Amino acid sequence: MTGVIFALSMILILVSVGSLFAWMVRLASVSKQSKPAIKVAKPLRI
Structure with missing residues (x-):
């Protein structure tokens, strides 16, 4: 039961x-839009 919890x-x-x-x-x-230097794909590449 502890495994399920x-x-x-x-x-x-x-x-x-x-x-x-x-x-x-x-x-x-x-x-x-205000900061175009920040790419969204960079944090996804872990």
């Missing part, structure tokens, strides 16, 4: 991190 918590952490990353990418693409 651990898997659920890991999925929740991954979803929250992924949504936060997508939000940051969206903010970067919105602020790209």
Whole structure:
């Protein structure tokens, strides 16, 4: 039963991190008009 709880918590952490990353990418693409030097494809290349 602890394995199921651990898997659920890991999925929740991954979803929250992924949504936060997508939000940051969206903010970067919105602020790209004022700062054209920042490329959105650079942080995606991990």
